[in-house]
Amino acid sequence: MRALKLRPLSEELRVSTGSFYHHFADFDAYQGQLARYFAEAQLTGLIEALERAAPDPIDRIRLLGQTVRRRGSSRLAIAMRAWAESDPRARAAVERHDSLMLDFLARCLTDAGFERNDAEVRAYGLITLGLSKVHAPHLDMETLFDRLLAIMTHRAPVE
Numbered sequence: 001m002r003a004l005k006l007r008p009l010s011e012e013l014r015v016s017t018g019s020f021y022h023h024f025a026d027f028d029a030y031q032g033q034l035a036r037y038f039a040e041a042q043l044t045g046l047i048e049a050l051e052r053a054a055p056d057p058i059d060r061i062r063l064l065g066q067t068v069r070r071r072g073s074s075r076l077a078i079a080m081r082a083w084a085e086s087d088p089r090a091r092a093a094v095e096r097h098d099s100l101m102l103d104f105l106a107r108c109l110t111d112a113g114f115e116r117n118d119a120e121v122r123a124y125g126l127i128t129l130g131l132s133k134v135h136a137p138h139l140d141m142e143t144l145f146d147r148l149l150a151i152m153t154h155r156a157p158v159e
Helices: 006-013 019-022 027-053 055-071 073-084 088-111 116-131 141-153
Strands: none
Touching: 006 088, 027 055, 027 073, 027 088, 055 073, 055 088, 055 116, 055 141, 073 088, 088 116, 116 141
């Protein structure tokens, strides 16, 4: 994986490998920190902020989608999933991330009136939609998430 090698990462960040070692004992320590950050720190902080920012549960999901797009977070999630295929730390981090995200989305959806089972299925759908990188130039990517959210929060039960 190119992005998880020190030299290309340092070049992309425009830092020296020496400055990298100022912050991390070695590259393995960096990878461990990255996995922990993905699984916990960045996500728990985001969830707490969303819960404070939007009292309406569907607005919390909408704000999540806007934040993910603005930050480009799906790129990190896709890279973490690829890394998880070969590294147990990354696999554990992805599993923890998914557990937290599924729970957050399902709670939002149950708060919006969905039964827990329907909420969990819809939460799974929202996550997979967020990770999708399908080439569809004829669709308006600026409004796509909101349109998909409207479909996923429609009151028809999931069978």
